[in-house]
Amino acid sequence: MDLARLELAIQRVRRAPDPGGLAFIAEFGEQANPHAGELVAGLMGHRNADVRVFAARTVGLIQHAEARDALVACLDDVVDWRLVLAAAESLGRLRAAKAIESLERVSAAHWFPPVRDAARKSIRVIRGEDTFASEKSPRDSFFTFFDAWTRERNLLRPALTQAPDELPPPVLVQRTFTSMEEGREAETLGRLVAKRRQPTCGLRVPGGFLLGLDRGEWRGTLAYQSEDATQESFIAWDNIHGLHRVGSRIFAVTGLAHLGGNEGHLFLVEPRESTYAITPWRELPGAPEYSGWLPDGRLCIVCIGACVVVTLDGALQALEASEAPLPPA
Structure with missing residues (x-):
């Protein structure tokens, strides 16, 4: 030795x-x-x-x-x-x-x-x-x-719907918010800089919206914005794939598959004074691809490695093929 x-x-x-x-x-x-x-x-x-x-x-x-x-x-x-x-x-x-x-x-x-x-x-x-x-x-x-499961391509593509409090694409394109991004110029390298972006997902909350952005390898942002867009607060620097309310809890679906990395996370988003904060809640089996709602009211997150279901009582399940509703023909 x-x-x-x-x-x-x-x-x-x-x-x-x-x-x-x-x-x-x-x-x-x-x-x-x-x-x-x-x-x-x-x-x-x-x-x-x-x-x-x-x-x-x-x-x-x-x-x-x-x-x-x-x-x-x-x-x-x-x-x-x-x-x-x-x-x-x-x-x-x-x-x-x-x-x-x-x-x-x-x-x-x-x-x-x-x-x-x-x-x-x-x-x-x-x-x-x-x-x-x-x-x-x-x-x-x-x-x-762990790649034996998180890299094996998940073939399930269930048809999912959007909840009424989740912002649809026509509403998202009408809003902009401040995204915190890693500086790429010589004078900004190593620190976050503010950019105005359109969110890729959003959720209505009291007094305004939670807005998320997915920028792939460049990472995105989670922020709170008031209804009239006059007040904003930065919450997290991460790729936000989806924002969903399950019962009384709000979850942010995050993650990235890039080069040798493949990770997915489910964060709990909770009110904190005049804004919100996130805390880790569950690891996902690979990066999320899309998320939404099954006909029976369960949240479904389609990841590279598997489809994960979040029940109303906060339990996780792996979606079986027999449970996955087919997309429209």
Whole structure:
């Protein structure tokens, strides 16, 4: 084992934890555990979601058995399906027999089918009925681990409708708002600058509108604008694909698929003094393509990896082909 190379990876992760550094540690497999196990396990509570997810996978690849209890706790995460999937797989790699009951619960009840499948696989491995395929280089598969689901093209194209409080295209083109964008000129590089843009989605709220913009790789904006357009407030710098009210809650559908990246998020938008603020609510299985309403009143988000349904009580479901209403002929 190249201890000097492993130490470089460990120092990288200590300085600034990131999935790339964890991938280098994972490449050493079980040999890395005595040197990096405790460090990696501690990152399962990191503030960055990607770091948490890849730390949960790495502890299994390096056989850090002391992380079993923390991995079981990750199975109860409701925000990020990726974390649950990574934890389920790592528990199988660690042959965590005491986790079988928790894995059975995930295999029966989790909303996303690949997570249920991962839990079932780990149960079989723990019971000696299955094995994980050997990986010549864990680092090679590290970043494709989740792509098996988020990169597989979702073929469902359900016909969706718009709610009355969602602004239709003829109304959107009549409004402009201030979009905060990354400066591209020499004098504005590295800071946000204001541009007047037409929103690509909008939602009526008391006293005005929430307006969103999707600019692809250049990122968009979420803002609040008063009815008469005399007052505006910047809320977030992100690609806003859709704005929807589900019961008493407002959700912003965000994400981007570009080059090697493919991510989707569902944010909760809540009143904050005279404006609004957003907080992360759920991870989506890939970048959103479009969203709207099913005939039965559920919000549907068509993502690259799957169609996700948000029920009125706030639960997530994966839309089955038999449930998807066909678009008009």
